[in-house]
Amino acid sequence: MKMTKKLLALFLSATLALSLAACGSTDSGDVSSETKTEASGEVSEPVVNDEGYSIATDLTTDEIELTYFHFDSEITVEYLAKKFMELYPNITVKTEYCAVSDSNTTLLNLVNNGQTPDCFMFSDADFALSNYLLYDISEFWKNDPDAQNVATTINDLGIGCYGTEQRYAAPMKFFPGIVYLDLNVLETLNIEAPRQDWTWEEMTQLIKDATDLTATPAYYGLGAYNRLDSLYGIAASQDIQGEFGFDGKSFDLGVWAVGEQEFADLKLNGYVAPETETQKMEDWLGDWEGWFGNSNRVAVFTEAYWTYMNVWGTDAYAEAGMDIVPYVIPAVDEVEGLHNSIATIDMGGVSSGTEYPREAYELLKFMGWGVDGWKTKLEVFSDPTITNAAGVAMKHDSMPAPITMDEEIWAGYRALYPTDEEHGKYWDAYFESCMQPIPFGWMSIAGYWNFCDQYFNSIGIHGLVDSGTAKAADYAEEATEQANYYHAEAMMDYFGIDINAAE
Amino acid sequence: MSKEKKVKKPRISAGKLARREAMAGYLFVLPWMIGVVIFLLRPLFTSFQFSLNNIRITPKGRMFNFVGYQNYTQIWLEDPEFPVELMGYMWSTLLSVPVIVVFALIIAMLLNGKIHMKGFFRLIFFLPVIIVSGPVMNMLVADGAATIPSMDIQAISTALDQFLPHSLVESISELFNNMIMILWYSGVQILIFLSALQKIDGSLYEAAKIDGGSGWECFWKITLPTIKPMVLLNAVYTVIFLSNHGNNAIIGMIQNSMFSGTKEKGYGYAAAMAWIYSLVVTLIVLLFAFLLAGRKDIYERQVIKVKRAKKKEIQMVKKIERRGKANAKKIQKARLRKKYRSYDKNRED
Numbered sequence: 001m002k003m004t005k006k007l008l009a010l011f012l013s014a015t016l017a018l019s020l021a022a023c024g025s026t027d028s029g030d031v032s033s034e035t036k037t038e039a040s041g042e043v044s045e046p047v048v049n050d051e052g053y054s055i056a057t058d059l060t061t062d063e064i065e066l067t068y069f070h071f072d073s074e075i076t077v078e079y080l081a082k083k084f085m086e087l088y089p090n091i092t093v094k095t096e097y098c099a100v101s102d103s104n105t106t107l108l109n110l111v112n113n114g115q116t117p118d119c120f121m122f123s124d125a126d127f128a129l130s131n132y133l134l135y136d137i138s139e140f141w142k143n144d145p146d147a148q149n150v151a152t153t154i155n156d157l158g159i160g161c162y163g164t165e166q167r168y169a170a171p172m173k174f175f176p177g178i179v180y181l182d183l184n185v186l187e188t189l190n191i192e193a194p195r196q197d198w199t200w201e202e203m204t205q206l207i208k209d210a211t212d213l214t215a216t217p218a219y220y221g222l223g224a225y226n227r228l229d230s231l232y233g234i235a236a237s238q239d240i241q242g243e244f245g246f247d248g249k250s251f252d253l254g255v256w257a258v259g260e261q262e263f264a265d266l267k268l269n270g271y272v273a274p275e276t277e278t279q280k281m282e283d284w285l286g287d288w289e290g291w292f293g294n295s296n297r298v299a300v301f302t303e304a305y306w307t308y309m310n311v312w313g314t315d316a317y318a319e320a321g322m323d324i325v326p327y328v329i330p331a332v333d334e335v336e337g338l339h340n341s342i343a344t345i346d347m348g349g350v351s352s353g354t355e356y357p358r359e360a361y362e363l364l365k366f367m368g369w370g371v372d373g374w375k376t377k378l379e380v381f382s383d384p385t386i387t388n389a390a391g392v393a394m395k396h397d398s399m400p401a402p403i404t405m406d407e408e409i410w411a412g413y414r415a416l417y418p419t420d421e422e423h424g425k426y427w428d429a430y431f432e433s434c435m436q437p438i439p440f441g442w443m444s445i446a447g448y449w450n451f452c453d454q455y456f457n458s459i460g461i462h463g464l465v466d467s468g469t470a471k472a473a474d475y476a477e478e479a480t481e482q483a484n485y486y487h488a489e490a491m492m493d494y495f496g497i498d499i500n501a502a503e
Numbered sequence: 504m505s506k507e508k509k510v511k512k513p514r515i516s517a518g519k520l521a522r523r524e525a526m527a528g529y530l531f532v533l534p535w536m537i538g539v540v541i542f543l544l545r546p547l548f549t550s551f552q553f554s555l556n557n558i559r560i561t562p563k564g565r566m567f568n569f570v571g572y573q574n575y576t577q578i579w580l581e582d583p584e585f586p587v588e589l590m591g592y593m594w595s596t597l598l599s600v601p602v603i604v605v606f607a608l609i610i611a612m613l614l615n616g617k618i619h620m621k622g623f624f625r626l627i628f629f630l631p632v633i634i635v636s637g638p639v640m641n642m643l644v645a646d647g648a649a650t651i652p653s654m655d656i657q658a659i660s661t662a663l664d665q666f667l668p669h670s671l672v673e674s675i676s677e678l679f680n681n682m683i684m685i686l687w688y689s690g691v692q693i694l695i696f697l698s699a700l701q702k703i704d705g706s707l708y709e710a711a712k713i714d715g716g717s718g719w720e721c722f723w724k725i726t727l728p729t730i731k732p733m734v735l736l737n738a739v740y741t742v743i744f745l746s747n748h749g750n751n752a753i754i755g756m757i758q759n760s761m762f763s764g765t766k767e768k769g770y771g772y773a774a775a776m777a778w779i780y781s782l783v784v785t786l787i788v789l790l791f792a793f794l795l796a797g798r799k800d801i802y803e804r805q806v807i808k809v810k811r812a813k814k815k816e817i818q819m820v821k822k823i824e825r826r827g828k829a830n831a832k833k834i835q836k837a838r839l840r841k842k843y844r845s846y847d848k849n850r851e852d
Contacts, residue, residue, distance in 0.1 A: 104762045108560050116562040126764030132561040277645070353562020450765040458584060493766045 046087075053372045055087050059359050065092040066356065066363050069107055069120035070348075071100040072173060073397055075388055076380050077367065083376045084366050091359060107133075111353075118360035119367075121172050121348040124442040125162065126449040128349060129494040134168040135350040140361040141167045146370045150403050151435045153340060157241045159439060160347060162446045163248070164495050169443075172348040172368035174403040175305035176434035177231065177341040179203065179330075180312075183323040185210065185299045189219060193325075196429040200235055200332040203300065204262065210299030211271045217284055219299070220273035222266060223292035226302040227462070229472075232259025234342040234438050236332045243342070243441035243448070244483055249499065251483035253476045260472035264465045273298050296321055305344065306398040313418075314396055325426040328433040343437030345403070347444075369403045378412040405435065447490030448483075455482045553774035560770065574775035577767055585776060588752050589783060594674030596787055599685050600741045602678065607689040607737060611696030612726070625697070632690035640684075640750065649684035656680055688744060692737040699730040728802060735795040739788055746784045753780055 043054040070077055074097045081093040096117060098106040103123050108131065110116060122128040141147045150171065153159060160169035186193055189210055194202050207221030222228075233243045236255045245252035266272050273292035274280035282288045285295055292298045293311065301307075301324075311317060312324045329341040348368055350360045366373040380386050381395040388397045395416050402409045410431070417427045441448035456479065464470040491497045517525070554574055559566040578585050614625055643649060650656075660676040667675075678685065707725050716724070727734075745751065757780065761773040 105758070108762055111562055112560050112565070124764065127762065128764075130764035130766070130769075131559050132563075132566075351562050450763075453759075453763060454765060489766055490764075 051375055053087055053375070056362050059088060059091075059362060060356065061090055063090050063092075064356055064359060065094060066119070066354075066360055067094045067096060067115075067117040068363055068367060069096045069098065069103075069110070069117035070172075070367070071098055071103050071121055071123070071346075072367070073388065073394065075386065075397075076377060076394060079380050079386070080367055080373060080376050084363060084373075087372070088359075088362075091363075093363060116351050116353045118354040118356060119348060119350045119364040121346055122169075123346075124449040125169065125347065125444065125446060126442070126490060129162065129168070129446060129490070132352055132494075133349065135352045135354065135357050135360075136166045136168060137170065137350050137357075137361055138165075138167045140358065141170070144361075144365065146365060146404060146406075149371075149405050150369050151405065151437055153436050153438055154403065157248070157438065159345070159444050162444070162494070163491060163499070164497065169347040169349045170364060170368055171345045171403045171439075172364075173344075173346040173400040174437065175344040176401055176437055177234075177329040177343045178303070178305050178308075178430070178434070179231075179327045180301040180303055180308065180324050181327055182296070182299055182301070183325055184321060185219065185296065187323075189299070191299070194327070196327065196426070197433070198327065198330045199334060200232070200330045203330050204266070207266060207271050207300050213270055215297075217295070217297055219297050220292065221271045221299055223273045223295075223298040223301045223303070224263075225304055225307070227260075228263035228266070228302065229256055229259035230440070231302065231329050231342055232256070232262065232332070234340055235259075235329055238331070238335060238340060240340070240438075242438060242445045244479075246441065246445055246448075251480050251487065253479040253483060254473075256479075257472035257476040260461070260465055264468070264472065267466055268468050294320060294322070305401070309396050309399050309416075325423055326430040327426075328430055338433055338436050340436045340438050341434065343434075343439060345437060345439035345443055347439070371404055371406045371409060374402050374404055374406070374409045375412075378409065381416055382412070401431075401434075403437075445487065446494055447487035450490060451483045451486035454486065455479070550774045550777060553771050554778050556771045557767070558770040565770075570771070574767075574772050575779065577772065578775055578779060581767075585753075585756060585779075588756060589780070590670055591674060591677075592746075592751070592753055593783060593787065594671055595677055596742060596745050597790075598674055598678050599688075599745060600738055600791065603685060603689045603741050604692060604734060604737050606686055607692035608696050608730075608734070610689065611693045611700055612722075614693065615697055615700045625693075628693050629690045631687035644681075644684065644750075649681050651679075651682050654679055654682070688741070688748075691744075692741060695733055695737055695740070696730060699733040700726070703729050724802075731795070735792065738791040738795055742784065742788050742791060746780075746787075 042057045044057055045052055045054055047053075068077070068081070074095075077095050077097070081095050084093050085091060096110075100123050103121070104127050107117075107120060107122070108127075111131070111133065116133075120133075122133070128134050147170070148155065151174070154171055158167075160171065161167050162169075181193065183193055189212065191206070191209055194206055209221070210219060211221040212219040230243070233245065233256050234240055236245070236258070239247055240255065241248045243256070245255035263272075273295070274284050276291050277288055281290045284290070293301065293303065293307065294317070308324060308326065312320075312322060331339040331341075348364055350357050350364055354360045366376075381399055384393045386394050388394065399416070402413055414427070414431060417431075418424060419427075438444070442452065459475075461470075461472070461475055461479070465472045488499050491499050555569060555571055557568040557570050557574070610628055614621060614628070618624065656676055656679045659679060660672050663672045663675055703726065707729075708721055711721050711725060747754070753776075757773050757776045760768045760776055761770055763769065763772075
């Protein structure tokens with residue numbers, strides 16, 4: 001009996017020790033010396049299911065596996081991965097989805113465990129750059145015709161280059177900046193719809209004109225999902241290349257302060273509709289969880305791009321009595337032709353630890369800006385039988401816009417939005433004027449998120465200014481100094497560039 | 504008389520049977536010891552090592568840059584949020600723990616009484632432990648279910664602000680703001696108290712009742728002294744629970760620092776934060792241990808008093824004996840020298 005106990009104890013100990021040993025990770029190996037660091041640009045053009053594709057011919061013919069880490073739609077990415085494997089049968093694509101809120105944590109844990117994906121999306125540039133996750137894809141990008149045909153600001157302003165001569169990141173998902181108007185509310189209030197190429201002043205005037213606090217329930221000029229100061233930062237001048245008045249080298253928060261104060265004044269003077277789950281919302285619509293977006297009492301919305309397709313453009317809202325049309329985010333001054341506007345652009349990159357950077361780049365391109373990838377995405381978005389877990393067609397599941405300028409792709413994409421005589425003209429005008437996007441700072445500027453994390457968000461400027469206890473201009477000088485400090489620190493830390501010395 | 508030499512006990516080496524038993528014991532505790540080494544001591548050592556470095560996790564491996572105690576000084580001197588959060592955590596824990604423990608004790612006593620559907624009520628009070636976690640808790644808090652709407656917390660905090668430090672008032676307000684949530688945390692403590700209450704010998708109460716003891720007196724003189732070790736256990740458990748809870752802001756700060764892209768932050772900085780935090784948690788646990796473990800109840804105090812009196816009495820007796828013996832010796836010597844004079848005339852020396 002005792003012998004049995006001893007044997008059992010020994011067995012348990014051995015099992016534990018072995019299982020622990022099995023848990024150990026192995027270090028990631030060095031990057032192969034035979035990896036391709038340039039793209040030849042040569043392609044073959046097979047036809048698959050009556051659709052022409054361009055296949056890069058300089059990719060490996062070995063059987064390899066690539067991993068793509070993302071926070072995109074799982075359904076769409078899986079569909080894309082299958083198509084990619086059809087085009088490149090020797091490459092097996094493994095996709096790993098993670099919600100954006102946990103993506104940094106999960107990605108870094110994967111890296112720590114030696115399971116770094118070959119290419120991935122990231123949620124802020126400082127995270128990816130500070131951990132040296134990104135491979136220099138400059139050579140691939142230069143020889144990639146699809147990369148030369150993306151929205152002009154991507155290459156003109158070096159978005160994804162972070163102030164260097166090299167490219168580290170590329171646009172994966174693009175949600176253009178947008179302002180929505182409810183034409184029914186304007187009609188009720190007897191206000192004429194503004195011109196499509198409106199200015200900032202015309203927008204703020206409309207917000208004021210469309211506010212009627214004497215009505216029951218009251219009419220509000222603005223329903224704000226995005227803060228006006230976020231839009232104003234880019235709209236203020238065509239020389240601005242990023243949020244907080246970033247001109248490519250340094251910040252000037254004096255620009256931001258104007259927009260911040262303007263938005264706060266609108267809020268304080270009652271032009272902005274209450275937010276959900278507030279007492280003000282309860283008092284206004286009698287519903288704590290009410291949303292200004294379906295109140296029929298708000299004229300202008302700074303909602304997200306996807307709100308139309310996810311909400312207002314669905315059958316459920318057809319009878320809601322709203323008549324929503326899109327407008328481009330206006331520039332502060334009259335601009336000849338198109339002007340820059342803020343947009344949500346999620347970026348991605350090739351892992352600095354991948355064994356197959358050339359192949360990983362091709363996969364990343366297929367998932368992001370590539371024309372072939374977009375042909376496949378349009379198949380998904382156009383097919384109502386392809387649905388997400390909730391049974392919703394994929395075009396109603398936060399569908400992004402093409403960052404490519406390819407006309408064929410845009411023709412297919414445009415057909416997904418209203419084309420009727422009354423609304424078609426609004427969408428046509430909008431899509432023509434939204435293609436000079438500038439992403440939010442955390443995606444495009446080194447040190448931006450560190451500044452927000454360490455300084456801007458920690459002192460709660462928005463709350464102070466919105467409540468009227470402080471003026472935005474009082475913070476502009478110190479915030480500018482701080483932003484420039486964090487940018488300079490980041491440039492030195494990530495790239496060894498002393499931007500102060502360069503000046 | 505010379506002192507007797509201490510006799511050394513002969514050393515008896517353990518027999519075969521004893522050695523076997525000892526070996527079996529070691530084998531049984533071996534998995535636990537391996538677990539401690541691998542899952543406790545090694546991570547502890549590694550995290551301390553991390554805290555002395557600036558670390559970047561790259562696809563080509565971890566990059567360590569030794570910075571000594573810079574992470575610690577950075578936290579105290581340049582991070583404005585962490586010390587403030589830490590102070591808030593300390594106050595809120597010191598205030599919440601007594602509330603939770605006392606509430607748990609009251610509920611446990613009620614559930615231990617003679618009530619109908621006792622099992623159902625026990626289930627009700629334990630239910631939050633199972634369901635109130637993560638997203639469910641966040642949803643309930645977002646819906647305002649964690650507060651008592653009729654309580655005018657603003658008025659309470661305004662009144663307290665006049666004579667208490669602001670940071671303490673903030674913690675008190677937070678306590679009232681999350682009163683329901685805090686009470687949800689008492690499920691496990693109720694169970695511990697219940698098990699302790701059920702082990703109290705009923706004859707003690709019976710005897711007390713016969714002697715005319717009231718319920719109030721029974722609580723203070725029987726119930727509380729008996730379950731006192733459980734009060735300490737529950738206090739420690741509550742401190743640890745509150746310190747590791749998902750809604751704890753400091754845990755969030757440490758996690759954010761781990762994955763922050765800021766030059767100074769990262770795993771090393773987060774490890775330093777975690778060490779400071781664990782030190783503070785340990786101090787709070789020690790404080791409660793000092794307050795609760797060191798306190799003697801009335802009976803223990805009486806026993807100690809009696810023991811001291813007895814000891815004193817024995818010492819006095821010994822002293823008297825010693826003096827008696829010394830005096831006897833003196834008398835003997837004097838007699839031998841014929842110098843002894845007795846005042847007792849009847850006595851002949």
